[in-house]
Amino acid sequence: MTNHAPDPALLAKAETLIEALPYLHRYKGATFVVKYGGHAMGDPELARDFAEDVVLLKAVGINPIVVHGGGPQIGAMLKRLGVESQFVGGLRVTDAETARIAEMVLAGSINKEIVGWIGEAGGRAVGISGKDANLVTARKVQRDEADTLQGIERHVDLGFVGEPVAVDPLILTTLAGQGFIPVVAPIALGADGHTYNINADTMAGAIAAACRASRFFLLTDVAGVLNKSGELMTDLDPAGIEALKADGTISGGMIPKVETCVNAVKSGVDAAVILDGRIPHGMLLEIFTRRGAGTLVHA
Numbered sequence: 001m002t003n004h005a006p007d008p009a010l011l012a013k014a015e016t017l018i019e020a021l022p023y024l025h026r027y028k029g030a031t032f033v034v035k036y037g038g039h040a041m042g043d044p045e046l047a048r049d050f051a052e053d054v055v056l057l058k059a060v061g062i063n064p065i066v067v068h069g070g071g072p073q074i075g076a077m078l079k080r081l082g083v084e085s086q087f088v089g090g091l092r093v094t095d096a097e098t099a100r101i102a103e104m105v106l107a108g109s110i111n112k113e114i115v116g117w118i119g120e121a122g123g124r125a126v127g128i129s130g131k132d133a134n135l136v137t138a139r140k141v142q143r144d145e146a147d148t149l150q151g152i153e154r155h156v157d158l159g160f161v162g163e164p165v166a167v168d169p170l171i172l173t174t175l176a177g178q179g180f181i182p183v184v185a186p187i188a189l190g191a192d193g194h195t196y197n198i199n200a201d202t203m204a205g206a207i208a209a210a211c212r213a214s215r216f217f218l219l220t221d222v223a224g225v226l227n228k229s230g231e232l233m234t235d236l237d238p239a240g241i242e243a244l245k246a247d248g249t250i251s252g253g254m255i256p257k258v259e260t261c262v263n264a265v266k267s268g269v270d271a272a273v274i275l276d277g278r279i280p281h282g283m284l285l286e287i288f289t290r291r292g293a294g295t296l297v298h299a
């Protein structure tokens with residue numbers, strides 16, 4: 001006689017798939033923008049998990065757009081070449097040579113590495129930068145604006161550090177509509193013809209807003225936004241974020257992240273999530289299960 005008692009491990013797998021069903025319905029056809037930080041891509045195993053997650057999203061009818069960073073990798077290259085580098089308020093002071101090296105590292109090696117991982121995972125990725133098809137037009141971040149944005153007092157010329165002033169998402173919707181996964185490096189041209197180095201969080205937020213993304217994920221190397229006792233804050237709104245910035249709980253690299261999230265939700269993105277890129281398949285768990293992790297920023 002056959003034993004019909006279900007194998008509990010198999011049953012658990014089936015339950016996980018069924019748990020995903022309402023989310024699969026809800027997000028079919030939606031655009032998700034994923035910012036993949038330079039710190040999060042350090043471990044090749046985790047990078048492959050990330051690529052699989054992106055390919056799975058595409059396979060179930062979601063349109064993922066990846067915008068990547070690469071701060072630590074630019075830093076390593078500058079060091080090898082003996083070029084000094086300095087950060088002011090989370091932004092790298094960028095002279096003409098640093099801009100050339102940043103473009104080489106971001107739009108060259110890192111961009112193609114991510115395209116390769118997605119290809120290995122069975123997806124078809126196309127790597128571009130903000131320059132391609134005029135995706136992003138940048139302007140120089142003015143010293144005083146940088147001071148206001150980053151909450152800093154210093155007055156320095158940041159050089160070729162840009163911020164997006166216009167986004168033409170046609171290249172992204174065209175690629176996504178044909179089954180490709182766009183992978184975008186945070187480099188863009190200014191109307192003045194200069195190449196600008198853009199903070200990857202800022203670039204991703206501008207793209208999420210222009211694409212009317214339903215969800216915006218920022219993968220980093222911390223659990224999310226932490227309170228003064230180091231505990232994860234799972235839910236934040238713009239007013240709560242202002243208070244945490246004012247009392248110094250949120251500082252450094254977390255400032256552009258939360259500001260980007262606030263701008264994105266104010267521009268119509270349903271929700272932005274700062275996620276721990278060190279958790280294998282963390283993005284899938286966040287999207288398709290009730291066990292969401294990280295910090296959700298909503299309007």
Ligand SMILES: Nc1ncnc2c1ncn2[C@@H]1O[C@H](COP(=O)(O)OP(=O)(O)O)[C@@H](O)[C@H]1O
Nearest residue numbers: 037039220221222224225226249250251253254
């Ligand atoms: N309240 C906070 N919660 C979590 N991280 C914070 C907070 N305030 C400052 N940070 C810093 O922000 C960093 C994340 O920003 P960053 O290093 O720029 O990440 P990425 O390279 O992924 O863009 C954390 O590693 C942490 O040092």
Ligand SMILES: CC(=O)N[C@@H](CCC(=O)OP(=O)(O)O)C(=O)O
Nearest residue numbers: 038069070071091092198199200
């Ligand atoms: C102007 C500016 O600071 N640009 C960044 C671009 C890369 C980036 O933002 O990478 P992460 O997301 O890994 O930090 C830089 O030069 O490091």
